[in-house]
Amino acid sequence: MIWPILGGILIGLSVSVMLFFNGRVTGVSGITSSLLVKSQESKDWKVAFILGLLVAGGILYAFFPQHFLQTSIATKIDYIMAGLFVGFGTVMGNGCTSGHGVCGLSRFSIRSLMAVLTFMIFGIAGTYLFKLTHGGL
Amino acid sequence: MKNIVSFIVGALFATGLVIGGMVKVQVVKGFLDIFGQWNFDLILLMISSVLVHTVLFQLIKKRPTPLLDTKFHLPTRKDIDKKLLIGAAIFGLGWGWGGICPGPGIVNLVTGRVESILFVISMIVGMLLYKNLEKLQQQKVKK
Numbered sequence: 001m002i003w004p005i006l007g008g009i010l011i012g013l014s015v016s017v018m019l020f021f022n023g024r025v026t027g028v029s030g031i032t033s034s035l036l037v038k039s040q041e042s043k044d045w046k047v048a049f050i051l052g053l054l055v056a057g058g059i060l061y062a063f064f065p066q067h068f069l070q071t072s073i074a075t076k077i078d079y080i081m082a083g084l085f086v087g088f089g090t091v092m093g094n095g096c097t098s099g100h101g102v103c104g105l106s107r108f109s110i111r112s113l114m115a116v117l118t119f120m121i122f123g124i125a126g127t128y129l130f131k132l133t134h135g136g137l
Numbered sequence: 138m139k140n141i142v143s144f145i146v147g148a149l150f151a152t153g154l155v156i157g158g159m160v161k162v163q164v165v166k167g168f169l170d171i172f173g174q175w176n177f178d179l180i181l182l183m184i185s186s187v188l189v190h191t192v193l194f195q196l197i198k199k200r201p202t203p204l205l206d207t208k209f210h211l212p213t214r215k216d217i218d219k220k221l222l223i224g225a226a227i228f229g230l231g232w233g234w235g236g237i238c239p240g241p242g243i244v245n246l247v248t249g250r251v252e253s254i255l256f257v258i259s260m261i262v263g264m265l266l267y268k269n270l271e272k273l274q275q276q277k278v279k280k
Binding site for chain 1: 210
């Protein structure tokens with residue numbers, strides 16, 4: 001129980017550091033999707049953020065591989081479907097768990113609150129449908 | 138300097154995701170599986186992250202500008218439209234189906250597993266798909 005709380009505190013701190021220094025919202029889907037298209041705005045800070053995710057992820061994976069993706073009954077097709085839905089939906093809805101969830105809710109944005117309620121309800125539905133069709137999680 | 142901050146933020150953010158359990162598909166699905174053996178761990182992660190940022194957001198916003206930029210780049214939209222809700226619903230279905238959202242998806246690349254690479258490639262394809270659809274739609278409106 002202590003680990004999710006510590007993880008949450010670290011996430012809350014990191015997005016606050018981003019706002020305090022760079023004045024930016026830490027939305028992972030927005031950062032990723034804006035790297036895919038041409039724009040006049042600087043992309044360097046976005047690339048640096050993704051590199052930070054990967055470098056820290058790599059170091060942690062070396063010590064705690066059990067905390068990462070593990071074998072489950074989900075097939076490769078399941079991950080492709082999930083990825084397509086996550087990519088399409090986050091761009092259409094302007095955000096994901098970090099942008100709408102952590103950053104939006106903390107700003108008391110009603111728009112983000114509606115997005116979070118919607119993706120939580122449909123997230124529960126998605127897991128339910130997966131369980132129904134696969135017989136497990 | 139901005140880039141160094143972003144790098145550190147990315148590293149801290151990933152560490153939070155990993156120690157909090159967000160990178161593990163089973164934990165996320167266990168959290169969304171409210172009709173099964175509900176694992177409420179992630180609600181603690183969400184509450185603590187939002188609480189910390191809510192307090193710090195108020196303090197940071199007292200400053201006229203961020204430390205390294207001339208202004209805060211905060212979203213200004215307040216409207217709740219169909220696009221927001223349908224997009225969030227599609228994202229939710231994918232999140233529930235795979236147990237991975239964008240941040241953990243990218244962090245999971247370090248495992249080198251085929252599943253994690255397929256997820257990120259498909260996520261990028263999905264993003265481009267919507268961006269192009271939107272462009273087509275805008276061109277139609279102009280005509």
